[in-house]
Amino acid sequence: MPEPGKTKFQIDLRRYLREEEEDRDLTRLICEIADASKYIINAIRTGDLGVAGTSNLYGEEQLALDVLSDRIIRKRLVNSGVVANMLSEETPDIIPVDPHGKYSVAFDPLDGSSLVDVNLAVGTIVSIYEGGDLLQPGRNQVAALYILYGPRTTLVLSTGSGVHEFAMNQLMEYTLVNENLRMAPNCTIYSPGGQRNKYTPGTEKFVRYMEDKGAKLRYSGGLVPDINQVLLKGKGIFLYPHLEGAPDGKLRLLFELNPMAYLIEQAGGAASNGRQRILDLMPEGIDQRAPVFIGCQEDVARAEAFIREEESLSSAFAG
Numbered sequence: 512m513p514e515p516g517k518t519k520f521q522i523d524l525r526r527y528l529r530e531e532e533e534d535r536d537l538t539r540l541i542c543e544i545a546d547a548s549k550y551i552i553n554a555i556r557t558g559d560l561g562v563a564g565t566s567n568l569y570g571e572e573q574l575a576l577d578v579l580s581d582r583i584i585r586k587r588l589v590n591s592g593v594v595a596n597m598l599s600e601e602t603p604d605i606i607p608v609d610p611h612g613k614y615s616v617a618f619d620p621l622d623g624s625s626l627v628d629v630n631l632a633v634g635t636i637v638s639i640y641e642g643g644d645l646l647q648p649g650r651n652q653v654a655a656l657y658i659l660y661g662p663r664t665t666l667v668l669s670t671g672s673g674v675h676e677f678a679m680n681q682l683m684e685y686t687l688v689n690e691n692l693r694m695a696p697n698c699t700i701y702s703p704g705g706q707r708n709k710y711t712p713g714t715e716k717f718v719r720y721m722e723d724k725g726a727k728l729r730y731s732g733g734l735v736p737d738i739n740q741v742l743l744k745g746k747g748i749f750l751y752p753h754l755e756g757a758p759d760g761k762l763r764l765l766f767e768l769n770p771m772a773y774l775i776e777q778a779g780g781a782a783s784n785g786r787q788r789i790l791d792l793m794p795e796g797i798d799q800r801a802p803v804f805i806g807c808q809e810d811v812a813r814a815e816a817f818i819r820e821e822e823s824l825s826s827a828f829a830g
């Protein structure tokens with residue numbers, strides 16, 4: 512029950528999780544990550560925009576901010592005392608922490624870091640499994656969350672019973688602002704990633720379908736704000752499809768797609784690689800990428816149908 516004089520919407524993250532009778536270790540883990548984000552915000556606001564002189568496992572130059580954010584989260588995960596293994600988009604290997612830890616965590620410490628220098632929104636993305644295994648299908652996640660560093664800082668979380676949004680207040684505490692976010696069956700906005708001249712015919716047909724039905728294009732180039740828009744408006748689809756020359760698209764399954772797919776499904780939406788459900792993909796490696804169509808169910812199904820049709824047409828021609 513909320514304290515007298517306090518509506519449920521002023522309760523903070525820790526209290527919310529306690530009232531929901533979430534596992535204590537999981538609560539602790541989520542709150543450590545929430546605490547880490549305060550330091551990441553500070554780094555974004557005041558930190559060095561230069562390069563760190565190192566590269567990640569994708570050969571991408573690491574910005575000082577990526578490295579710093581990675582360190583901040585890692586330290587918190589180690590301190591939590593509940594983490595078995597952790598894996599960051601910025602490091603090449605799974606890092607063992609504590610064999611008795613109850614949870615394992617895959618995370619992208621600062622997604623969209625190249626947008627900081629043009630002052631666009633960025634985020635932290637986190638995927639949580641029970642036990643030590645990080646190379647399993649995303650449907651086995653027990654929780655996922657992202658933190659969006661925009662004009663406001665928000666944290667969007669699911670522990671398997673709906674998706675909830677918390678916003679940081681002036682005391683830097685996250686308080687509940689939206690409970691049980693829901694997606695409509697079809698979209699009025701679309702958010703198309705990748706270069707359109709490299710789209711395959713199925714994706715091209717889908718994008719034309721969105722244009723013809725009068726959907727509005729809303730794309731920032733940052734996965735966290737783009738997905739947040741789809742989720743909060745409840746009527747959108749984000750895609751970063753397979754491209755000519757990049758059959759797996761760009762986004763990473765473990766750090767970006769699985770946690771986002773878990774959140775969107777929890778809100779009644781869907782996430783597909785164009786052929787099958789993202790959360791059913793068995794990761795073959797920590798650096799696995801996949802195409803993604805994520806958002807309102809009917810439009811994700813339509814994208815799959817167009818891709819299937821165009822692929823069977825082209826294989827009929829090839830045959």
Ligand code: AHG
Nearest residue numbers: 621622623624625705732733734735
């Ligand atoms: P990261 O900064 O972690 O490497 O990922 C950025 C991602 C994501 O935020 C966005 O959806 C996508 O890259 C944009 O890709 P393009 O650079 O191809 O536009």
Ligand code: MN
Nearest residue numbers: 619622623767
């Ligand atoms: Mn990323």
Ligand code: MN
Nearest residue numbers: 600619621622
């Ligand atoms: Mn990143």
